Amino acid sequence: MEADAVRDRTLFWCSASDMADPIRIGMIGCGGNARGHMNALRGLEAARIVAVCDLKEDLANQMAEGVVGEEGDGLRPDVYADPRRLLERDDLDAVWISVPVFCHGELELDVIDRGLPFLVEKPVARTMEIARQVESAVEAKGVMTCVGYQLRYMxxxxxxxxxxxxxxxxxxxxxxxxxxxxxxxxxxxxxxxxxxxxxxxxxxxxxxxxxxxxxxxxxxxxxxxxxxxxxxxxxxxxxxxxxxxxxxxxxxxxxxxxxxxxxxxxxxxxxxxxxxxxxxxxxxxxxxxxxxxxxxxxAGCGIDEVFVEAIRTGDRSLVLSDYGDAVRTxxxxxxxxxxxxxxxxxxxxxxx
Ligand SMILES: NC(=O)c1ccc[n+]([C@@H]2O[C@H](COP(=O)([O-])OP(=O)(O)OC[C@H]3O[C@@H](n4cnc5c(N)ncnc54)[C@H](O)[C@@H]3O)[C@@H](O)[C@H]2O)c1
Incomplete structure (x- = not known):
């Protein structure tokens, strides 16, 4: 990438954007790493976490409380223990997936089936077979993706x-x-x-x-x-x-x-x-x-903010590591x- 393009892009990330309705996000996986995404998304006017899911429902409830915040100023998302139930909602704009490495595959395929953009944590799978299967589904459906190589954006x-x-x-x-x-x-x-x-x-x-x-x-x-x-x-x-x-x-x-x-x-x-x-x-x-x-x-920026902006504008070039790129890593x-x-x-x- 040209040096100027890098500069222009980072300036673009950091500029305030005109806000329409916030991007409505469902979060799947509410462990340690997901809390960082939750904290970043909570601070964005352009995003709203409307649903959270973890197989361990107590963790999903804790995440919901985190979204509400200590000041009680956030809206409490709905809580699920089954990701398929979360994906039945018809009001989602995007999904954030933060599950252990061996839990990838079916989850992404279900999200892709719904045609929803998703951010998924690195590494994208435990095996190349799973990664290639998901990559093919992403390409076939054309959904926008972002993988959690957040250091690239810093x-x-x-x-x-x-x-x-x-x-x-x-x-x-x-x-x-x-x-x-x-x-x-x-x-x-x-x-x-x-x-x-x-x-x-x-x-x-x-x-x-x-x-x-x-x-x-x-x-x-x-x-x-x-x-x-x-x-x-x-x-x-x-x-x-x-x-x-x-x-x-x-x-x-x-x-x-x-x-x-x-x-x-x-x-x-x-x-x-x-x-x-x-x-x-x-x-x-x-x-x-x-x-x-x-x-x-x-200039640098947070990955959550960038992906929200990419979804909002439809500008895939803002994403520095999409699913296919992450498979090569x-x-x-x-x-x-x-x-x-x-x-x-x-x-x-x-x-x-
Ligand atoms: N980008 C980064 O810098 C960074 C940093 C830390 C971790 N990570 C990545 O984040 C991912 C999660 O890490 P973690 O430390 O939060 O793990 P964790 O074990 O603390 O949390 C993962 C959670 O996912 C839940 N889960 C598993 N399968 C699920 C499913 N099908 N539906 C709903 N919930 C499900 C588990 O119950 C668990 O609570 C890993 O891939 C890890 O490599 C990335």
């Missing part, structure tokens, strides 16, 4: 994107070092069959940022080990080498056994081009050249998982 990523426009990247080194392996206890993210492990559940953000800033990944080779957290069935350290289609090389290291205390230091990407080093973190981007370091500036994680299961075999990502 100022650090926008500044890095503008800086790298037209540049020839040589080398990228990403890391996702978090203490989530201890924090999640025995929850689904720590179960390989349910989450796909750290490369799929968490480091998908870093792989996605590599794709967004550098381009498609051609091959991966991954090694993994269990060094500290022997009680879980996922590796707690991984090293992946990547070859990008543009010819750049990359590395990615992950651990689930180290808590960086400052969350913004967990997910980091170093990119070398020309004689410069661009460092991206979730909260900022900096550039080092000739021993000088400068902060890169750009998923392929990298699953290819890396297959590689470490096969002792580091080089895997062609395009075959996924």
């Amino acid at each position: 100022s650090g990523a926008q500044a890095a994107k503008a800086e790298l426009d037209g540049k020839r990247v040589n080398l990228a080194a990403g890391q996702y070092w978090s203490g989530s392996g201890r924090g999640y206890k025995n929850a689904w993210p720590l179960q390989m069959d349910k989450s796909g492990g750290q490369l799929c559940e968490q480091a998908t953000h870093t792989f996605d940022m590599m794709r967004y800033l550098i381009g498609e990944v051609a091959t991966v080779s991954c090694r993994a080990a269990s060094r500290v957290l022997h009680e879980i069935d996922c590796p707690d350290v991984t090293v992946t080498t990547l070859e990008f289609e543009c010819g750049a090389l990359g590395s990615m290291t992950t651990t689930w056994a180290f808590d960086p205390a400052d969350w913004s230091e967990a997910n980091v990407l170093h990119i070398l081009y020309d004689d410069k080093l661009l460092q991206w973190r979730t909260d900022k981007a900096t550039l080092r050249a000739c021993c000088e370091t400068k902060a890169l500036e750009a 998923l392929a990298i994680s699953l290819a890396a998982n297959d590689s470490f299961a096969d002792e580091g075999r080089v895997v062609d990502v395009s075959c996924y």
Whole structure:
């Protein structure tokens, strides 16, 4: 994307829009992550959460109370324990889906069947088969989608994107070092069959940022080990080498056994081009050249606000990662998982 286009787009996001009726949203999945979406949507005049659903009805009720708010100023959404009941409503404009990785598939197909735009959390599925099935249904029905790679919309990523426009990247080194392996206890993210492990559940953000800033990944080779957290069935350290289609090389290291205390230091990407080093973190981007370091500036925006605006205006170009795009990010994680299961075999990502 041209640097100017990035600037224009971010300005557009941040401009106040003429309001008609708010977009009426149903939320499916009311766990920890959904609360962030709820808080963002609550603050938008252009959106209204009219229905919430979780298989655990108490969580849906808690979410409904969150929508009402401590001041009691929000309208209480209707509560459901069955997503199909929620989808029977005829007043929905869009659906937000925030369920565990292994719960994707039927849910999206039901939403697509209703022809509703939807935002779905990353990674989009546990397997490529499910992801491709949903992708085909999205294409057939033509529904607007947005996947929760929200870091793309933030100022650090926008500044890095503008800086790298037209540049020839040589080398990228990403890391996702978090203490989530201890924090999640025995929850689904720590179960390989349910989450796909750290490369799929968490480091998908870093792989996605590599794709967004550098381009498609051609091959991966991954090694993994269990060094500290022997009680879980996922590796707690991984090293992946990547070859990008543009010819750049990359590395990615992950651990689930180290808590960086400052969350913004967990997910980091170093990119070398020309004689410069661009460092991206979730909260900022900096550039080092000739021993000088400068902060890169750009406007950013929240993913919920952007998708509401995209639905309201019908402008799909506002969405920076739609379903089909996110499937290509998923392929990298699953290819890396297959590689470490096969002792580091080089895997062609395009075959996924
Ligand atoms: N974009 C981000 O930065 C970010 C951050 C954290 C989590 N996530 C993603 O968000 C998703 C949810 O994560 P979480 O931490 O909230 O998980 P969670 O386990 O806390 O909550 C998920 C909820 O979904 C409910 N659920 C499952 N299947 C359902 C169905 N068919 N209908 C209705 N409810 C259903 C569960 O009962 C559960 O309460 C995951 O994909 C995760 O990777 C994204």
